[in-house]
Amino acid sequence: MRIVLGKIVLVFCLISLLTGDMVGYGQAVGNAKKATAAAPSTYQYQGKFTQGQIGELRIPAEIKGKLPELASYLERANTTHENQRSDSLAQVGLRINDSTGTIVGSPTQAGKFRFLIEVQDQKKQTIAFLWAIVSIATPATPPSSQGELLILKFVVLQFLHPIDWERALLAGCVVYTNVGAKLSLIQVSLPDGSSRKFQVPLGREVIVCGEVIYIDTRPMAQSE
Incomplete structure (x- = not known):
């Protein structure tokens, strides 16, 4: 009778160990899924242009280094992100290079603007958002009254x-x-x-x- 009882206890212990391993495995898988579903990061940087003069604004190296080498950069104009509303590049005479994220052009108006850029990987998954805070100054020398x-x-x-x-x-x-x-x-x-x-x-x-x-x-x- 003792032998039978010992076998029962042994089987019970084995079942407990296996169940514990399965629970631990399930938790590990769940944690991995949570890590995969992490929200995209948001970064912010600033730059300056002068109205009527061609210029460019590149993504700073410290931010670029956190992004995939092969990524797409898509402007999200007139969009709300983190309670902030984005402006439109086209409305101020600027545009974005979708393979580098560089903003280029000759601004048509002065002011301070916020442009939202969505960064996607090769699978078209959103991996980050960038806020480009751009100040556009008026030219130091007023335009001539002749010509335009x-x-x-x-x-x-x-x-x-x-x-x-x-x-x-x-x-x-x-x-x-x-x-x-x-x-x-x-x-x-x-x-x-x-x-x-x-x-x-x-x-x-x-x-x-x-x-x-x-x-x-x-x-x-x-x-x-």
Whole structure:
């Protein structure tokens, strides 16, 4: 009888041990699932632009180092995140490079803006949100009363005197500078089928960023 009882006790102990192991395993799996479902991190950084001048704002290295090397950066304009409302890059003349997260362009208005960027991995899963706090200052020198800085959507740009122009790349845009004539004529075809001609003074620029063109027809001040 003692032997039988001993066997029963032994079996009971084995069952208890196995049950305990299964409980521990279940807890470990549950904890792993909780870790996988962690909420995306949110980071914030700041930058400055000047109205009417082309510039760029890159994600700081200390933040970039926490993100996957291969990621997509998507702007979330007019969106509420953590009780903060985001502004729109396009409304102030800026845009984002979706493979690097760099904000580029020539701002059309001054002020302080908050832009929300969603970071996704290669599986299109959201892994982080970025707040880019951007201050856009007015130019130190007031614009000349003659000429203007034009910002247009365009289809075709034609230089009527190509020899007058130098070409350079800056922040993902193409910058053309009049270096050859007091006034150099360009022609721009617009999306509505019309075309316009502009005289660009010596030293002024025509900047092409995607489908947008910036044309500076203001005469150069003597101090410039």
